[in-house]
Amino acid sequence: AQSVTQLGSHVSVSEGALVLLRCNYSSSVPPYLFWYVQYPNQGLQLLLKYTSAATLVKGINGFEAEFKKSETSFHLTKPSAHMSDAAEYFCAVSPKDDKIIFGKGTRLHILP
């Protein structure tokens, strides 16, 4: 069975500071991994995805994530936080072309 664990339901960072959202996964097969963002009262937007190509994945809005098989991690980072980054972030795992299993989410707060 596949699952993801997001460490920290709430993360606060100052504007301009590094954003680090942690995600660990469990999978019995080589996984596809995703990060989604959800703004209030909106649907899910794909930030980036890992599909077994390059281990460092660059996404939209300056976000990137690194797949580390030895640590079963897929942490999301952004060098400099912006107020517009405040949202809920979901890490997710999926076998190829199948349903997506989501983590519980991390709410990112940006402090002025």
Add this chain to the structure above:
Amino acid sequence: DTGVSQDPRHKITKRGQNVTFRCDPISEHNRLYWYRQTLGQGPEFLTYFQNEAQLEKSRLLSDRFSAERPKGSFSTLEIQRTEQGDSAMYLCASSSPNEQYFGPGTRLTVT
């Protein structure tokens, strides 16, 4: 806009009533998924279709829930005899290889 659309965006209903939601996927996508998201949680898989065939249903999908995709295009999700625990955001997604595109969701409130 050729993205995934869902209707209605919001639905308030009384306990015991039936509700139906509609999802229109991106036209060339064969796979369509339904997820449910409760407050403070990530989305949870409910069911999915490959064209008109319903290929998998989650144990979350009780007998009161039924989904259809009659012509392999739009899909409907019906909840019969709604309960307060059904209050959630219902998300639809359609899939190209390796990526699912999500609609804006239907927020259901059962009073």
